[in-house]
Amino acid sequence: MSWHVDELVVRRYQDGAANRVSAASLEAHLTGCEQCRELLTVDQAWLEMSWIGVADRVEPGKPGVVERSLTKFGVPSHLARVVAVSPALRISFLLAVALVMGFAALASTANSTGETYRIFLAVAPLLPVAGVAFAYGRLVDPAHEFTMVAPIDSFRLLMVRAATVLTVSIVLGLVVWPIVPAPRSVGISAWLLPALALTLITLVLASRLEVWIAAAMVGGGWVAAMLLAVSSEVEAFDADAQSLYAAVALLATGAVLLRRNHYDREGDR
Amino acid sequence: MNVTLSEVRKQYGSVRALDGVDFTLQTGITGLLGPNGAGKTTLLRCLATVLAPDDGKINVLGFDPDHPNERTEIRRRIGYLPQEPGFYRNFTCFDFIDYLAILKEHVDRVARHAEVRRVLELTGLSDKSTTKIRKLSGGMRRRLALAQSLLGTPGFLILDEPTAGLDPELRFRFRQLVTELAADRIVLLSTHQTEDVAAICDRVIVLDAGKVRFDGAPAALIEVAAGKVWMSDERPTSARITWRTATGEHRAVGEPPEGARLIEPTIEDGYLMLVGVAALVDETEAA
Numbered sequence: 001m002s003w004h005v006d007e008l009v010v011r012r013y014q015d016g017a018a019n020r021v022s023a024a025s026l027e028a029h030l031t032g033c034e035q036c037r038e039l040l041t042v043d044q045a046w047l048e049m050s051w052i053g054v055a056d057r058v059e060p061g062k063p064g065v066v067e068r069s070l071t072k073f074g075v076p077s078h079l080a081r082v083v084a085v086s087p088a089l090r091i092s093f094l095l096a097v098a099l100v101m102g103f104a105a106l107a108s109t110a111n112s113t114g115e116t117y118r119i120f121l122a123v124a125p126l127l128p129v130a131g132v133a134f135a136y137g138r139l140v141d142p143a144h145e146f147t148m149v150a151p152i153d154s155f156r157l158l159m160v161r162a163a164t165v166l167t168v169s170i171v172l173g174l175v176v177w178p179i180v181p182a183p184r185s186v187g188i189s190a191w192l193l194p195a196l197a198l199t200l201i202t203l204v205l206a207s208r209l210e211v212w213i214a215a216a217m218v219g220g221g222w223v224a225a226m227l228l229a230v231s232s233e234v235e236a237f238d239a240d241a242q243s244l245y246a247a248v249a250l251l252a253t254g255a256v257l258l259r260r261n262h263y264d265r266e267g268d269r
Numbered sequence: 270m271n272v273t274l275s276e277v278r279k280q281y282g283s284v285r286a287l288d289g290v291d292f293t294l295q296t297g298i299t300g301l302l303g304p305n306g307a308g309k310t311t312l313l314r315c316l317a318t319v320l321a322p323d324d325g326k327i328n329v330l331g332f333d334p335d336h337p338n339e340r341t342e343i344r345r346r347i348g349y350l351p352q353e354p355g356f357y358r359n360f361t362c363f364d365f366i367d368y369l370a371i372l373k374e375h376v377d378r379v380a381r382h383a384e385v386r387r388v389l390e391l392t393g394l395s396d397k398s399t400t401k402i403r404k405l406s407g408g409m410r411r412r413l414a415l416a417q418s419l420l421g422t423p424g425f426l427i428l429d430e431p432t433a434g435l436d437p438e439l440r441f442r443f444r445q446l447v448t449e450l451a452a453d454r455i456v457l458l459s460t461h462q463t464e465d466v467a468a469i470c471d472r473v474i475v476l477d478a479g480k481v482r483f484d485g486a487p488a489a490l491i492e493v494a495a496g497k498v499w500m501s502d503e504r505p506t507s508a509r510i511t512w513r514t515a516t517g518e519h520r521a522v523g524e525p526p527e528g529a530r531l532i533e534p535t536i537e538d539g540y541l542m543l544v545g546v547a548a549l550v551d552e553t554e555a556a
Contacts, residue, residue, distance in 0.1 A: 056382055059363040059398050077378070078371045085357065085368060142355030143369070146417065148319045150372035151344040261337040266314075267279070268321035 005029060010039040065091060070164075079160070082152070086161045087141065088134035089168070097127050098172050105176035117182040121237050122226045124173050125195035126219050131165030132202050133215030140212065154264035158206070159256075166199055190237045193245035198222055200252030207259035270330040271295055272316065272425060272455055277325035279311050279479075286311040287322065288479035294425075298451045300466035300487075301459040302540055303476035309459040310352050312476065313429050316457065317349040330424055330455075345374070348418035352429040352459075354410070358403040362394055362413055365402060369417045384420060391446060392416040393439075407434045415443070419450070426450065428458040432465055444469045463537040466490075473536075475543055483543050487536050494534035494542040499525045509545045 005026060012018045013026050030037050063071070067084035071077055087093060104123035110116045136158045138144045147154065170192065177188060198218050205214035229236040262268060272294040279287040286308045303309045314320040315327060318334045330346050332339035357365060366385045375381035389395050392412040402410065411434050418426060431447075432440045440462075447456055448469050460466060466473050466487055473490050475483035483490060501519045505511055509523030522538050523545070525531060534542075 052379075052383070055386070056379075059361075059382070059386075060367060061361050061364045061399075078376055081368060082371055143357060143365075145319060145351045145355065146349075146369050147372055149317050149344055149347065149349045150369070151341050151374050152372045153341075264337075265318060265334075265340070266320045267323070 004033065005036045005039070007039055010036065014040065066094075082157060083160055083164055085141075085143075086135045086165075088131045088161065088165045093131070093134055094168060094172075097131065097169060101127060101169075101172045101176050105179050108180050108182075117180050117186070118237070120176075120180045121182075121186075121191045121194075122222075124169075124191040125198050126222060127173075128162075128166045128169040128195050128199045129202050129215050129219050129222075131169055132162045132199055132206075133212045135161040135165050135211070136206075137211040139210065148264065148266075155260045158203070158211075158263055162199065162203060166195070169195065186237060189242055193242050193249065194222075194237075197245045197249040197252065200249050200256060204252050204255045204259065207256070207262040270424065270455075271328075272330065272457075273326075273328045274312075274316075275326045277312075277315060277322045277327060279308075279315065279320070279322050285479045287315070287325075289325070290476070290479070290481055292474060292481060292484055294455050294457055296451070296453065296455055297471040298447060298456045298458065298469050300470035300473045301457060301476060302461075302463065302466060302473060303459075304544055307476045308479040309476055310429055311479075313349075313352075313427050313457070313459055316425075317347060317351075317427050318343050319349075345421075346424045348420065348423035348426045350414050350418040350426075350428045350431055354414035356402045356410060356413070358401070360402055361399050362389060362402065362405070362416075363398040365413065366417055366420070370420050373420050375421065388416040388419045391419055393442065408436060408439055411435060412439070422454075424454050426454060426456045426458075428456065430460060431458055432460060432462055440465070463535070463540055467536040475540060477544050490539040490543070491534050491536050492539065494522060494538035496531060497525060497542055498522050498534040498538045499529035499531050501529065505529075510541050 009018070009022070009026065013023055018026065030040070063077075063081070064084060066089045067077075067080045070080035070083060075083070083089065101124065104120045108117040108120040134140050136144075141147065147157070173191060173195075174188070182190070202211070202214045202218045205217060208214075209217075226236060228234070235241060274290050274292055277287050277290040278285070288308075290308075290312060301309050301312070311320065315322050315334075316329060318329075318340050321335070327334055329343045332342045332346075334340045334343055357368070360368065363385060366388060367381065370381045370385055375384055386395070386398070389398055392415050394409065394412055394416060397405065397409065402413065405413065411431070415428070415431060418428065426447075428447075432443055435443060444465065447458070450456060451469075458465070458470075470487055473483070473485065473487050474481055475490070483493070499505075499521050500514075501511075501521055504513070504519050505521045505526065507524060507526050508519075508521035511519050511521040511523075514520050520532075521529075522534075522541050
């Protein structure tokens with residue numbers, strides 16, 4: 001560098017008194033001139049904070065749709081991250097649930113004078129169960145071992161993820177419910193209560209088994225029960241059945257709470 | 270604060286993974302050696318509170334993992350590197366460690382990010398912070414897994430095969446790092462690399478078929494093979510273990526024949542001698 005900046009000019013620049021053209025020219029010179037850079041007095045603490053601010057903008061990735069949505073609904077950002085990481089809340093899985101829900105609703109309209117609406121009632125409660133299976137556990141979460149040894153409450157984490165999955169499934173069900181040609185006597189609870197009961201039974205079993213095994217058992221049991229109900233002409237969605245689902249849901253809630261310390265260690269079940 | 274195990278047992282079906290394991294760990298580095306299926310990973314998972322033993326007592330830094338609240342206290346104080354760590358491959362290194370820091374209750378965003386940068390720096394991954402995990406090599410992933418174990422400066426580090434997949438330079442850096450960390454904390458590392466044990470461990474425990482076969486200083490493990498290692502021009506038939514070296518000679522471990530050319534044993538010789546003898550005892554018991 002054949003020329004150097006006057007100290008007075010540097011001081012004016014630092015005080016913010018230099019005009020934009022002079023400042024830009026000086027900055028261009030300082031970039032290549034170590035000797036003149038030494039004239040600058042730098043507040044190290046400020047500089048460090050500035051770099052941290054820059055790094056905080058650059059390093060963290062952009063949150064996904066689910067995480068952003070949860071944050072918009074007031075969920076703290078750290079909790080939103082922990083919930084959104086769940087495979088059950090990935091867009092691909094939610095789309096699959098929406099598609100199955102939609103097909104079940106369409107299939108149930110095949111014969112509006114008959115009883116095909118029961119297809120929807122039988123299928124809809126299985127979707128939150130599938131969601132729970134994909135919400136937590138070694139099979140679906142590659143970082144599950146890290147989760148197990150973290151001090152975060154595993155029970156709470158499973159419940160929050162299960163509740164989120166259940167809520168999403170219910171919302172999707174509510175969206176398609178109007179096209180299901182169910183008689184007036186069959187209310188929305190006809191699939192909501194079984195969905196709740198099956199989800200809670202899955203969570204109870206998950207205190208003893210891997211979540212996906214629990215979900216598979218509950219799903220299989222439900223399908224078998226529906227086939228049995230059809231073959232033996234037992235009404236599976238009338239008021240008596242609804243009372244049974246409500247009672248099961250209540251009992252399962254109690255069991256889940258009683259077993260809350262059995263979700264965070266293998267072999268402790 | 271210590272880590273103690275008394276009469277710890279764990280069984281999978283008919284296989285006894287841990288069969289009455291007893292020892293106490295104190296500040297410093299303890300190496301855990303053992304053949305595949307010896308129970309090392311089961312032991313580390315029990316200590317990391319991932320797995321409940323069937324029987325026996327474990328106490329980690331004054332807390333009992335059988336009590337849920339104390340289990341949480343242990344988790345706040347340990348760093349654990351699993352044998353086969355899983356990753357979210359689409360996450361960047363920074364985001365993955367940040368996520369695990371959230372799980373470790375680092376709630377404040379600014380402080381958490383500073384902690385993430387600290388552990389990435391410690392493991393030499395600062396320049397990879399914005400790289401997606403799927404683009405990392407196996408060795409880098411290993412370092413990333415190690416980085417998460419250092420979050421929050423844990424008092425007890427449990428490292429399962431920490432140097433697997435690391436090249437010699439990284440292994441050297443790892444040894445430096447762990448030696449520094451062990452100045453004021455307990456480190457238990459499971460490894461197949463006897464040279465790691467010789468290089469950095471104050472103590473070595475050899476586990477075989479779920480039982481502690483040796484517990485002592487690395488020098489004492491070397492002593493196990495004193496007078497039992499020799500070189501021979503021909504492949505010896507009496508040796509327990511033998512292999513051909515680069516010079517064309519055969520190195521043998523076992524009971525030497527008369528007039529054998531004895532050499533100084535290494536820690537690996539001691540380990541092979543010990544596990545070999547243990548295997549013979551097992552066969553005799555089974556018979």
